[in-house]
Amino acid sequence: SQQGEEDPQALSIQEGENATMNCSYKTSINNLQWYRQNSGRGLVHLILIRSNEREKHSGRLRVTLDTSKKSSSLLITASRAADTASYFCATVHGSSNTGKLIFGQGTTLQVKP
Amino acid sequence: NAGVTQTPKFQVLKTGQSMTLQCAQDMNHNSMYWYRQDPGMGLRLIYYSASEGTTDKGEVPNGYNVSRLNKREFSLRLESAAPSQTSVYFCASSVTAGTGGSQPQHFGDGTRLSIL
Numbered sequence: 001s002q003q004g005e006e007d008p009q010a011l012s013i014q015e016g017e018n019a020t021m022n023c024s025y026k027t028s029i030n031n032l033q034w035y036r037q038n039s040g041r042g043l044v045h046l047i048l049i050r051s052n053e054r055e056k057h058s059g060r061l062r063v064t065l066d067t068s069k070k071s072s073s074l075l076i077t078a079s080r081a082a083d084t085a086s087y088f089c090a091t092v093h094g095s096s097n098t099g100k101l102i103f104g105q106g107t108t109l110q111v112k113p
Numbered sequence: 114n115a116g117v118t119q120t121p122k123f124q125v126l127k128t129g130q131s132m133t134l135q136c137a138q139d140m141n142h143n144s145m146y147w148y149r150q151d152p153g154m155g156l157r158l159i160y161y162s163a164s165e166g167t168t169d170k171g172e173v174p175n176g177y178n179v180s181r182l183n184k185r186e187f188s189l190r191l192e193s194a195a196p197s198q199t200s201v202y203f204c205a206s207s208v209t210a211g212t213g214g215s216q217p218q219h220f221g222d223g224t225r226l227s228i229l
Contacts (some may be wrong), residue, residue, distance in 0.1 A: 031213050040222075042221050086157055097212045100172075101214060
């Protein structure tokens with residue numbers, strides 16, 4: 001079962017524009033993670049936000065979390081062609097200590113030069 | 114520092130053949146995971162090993178077995194391959210399993226497996 005659902009499924013923007021991706025989840029969580037996957041490569045961890053945090057920044061990335069709406073968003077500012085990739089959110093159920101991440105289907109981002 | 118290394122990178126099998134996918138990490142991580150990724154879908158967990166000597170089923174374990182050979186290595190075996198197992202397989206590791214998804218996972222670059 002999918003815990004996270006990303007929206008939109010695909011996004012195409014021009015270099016320099018901002019890209020926003022959304023993730024919704026179904027059950028209570030303690031943490032939410034975002035990953036990037038370049039074509040033909042494995043996933044790379046981008047950022048983790050805890051349930052008691054509302055916003056977190058890392059370079060050009062800004063992640064927000066709204067636990068009341070069970071949703072998170074990932075904003076990439078001033079996008080570059082190198083940001084072209086698929087982006088996934090991932091969570092575990094509640095306080096599970098198994099590390100069993102459940103991934104959404106991902107948003108495919110294309111940044112045109 | 115290689116991180117997570119998966120072998121082979123590509124493989125074609127015939128239905129009914131068996132195969133073992135290898136995974137090794139050099140980060141001294143305790144926990145390791147096997148996922149599969151199918152087109153248009155996110156990753157789905159097959160098996161995981163929270164620590165050396167333990168393994169447990171994930172979301173889609175049927176048709177697979179795993180072995181945590183030592184702290185570094187975690188292998189995935191297909192005993193009798195089926196076309197439905199055509200997929201890209203990813204191995205990942207984390208320092209520990211963490212609580213509530215508190216640990217980032219580090220991924221290999223995958224094994225692309227086709228079963229005819």
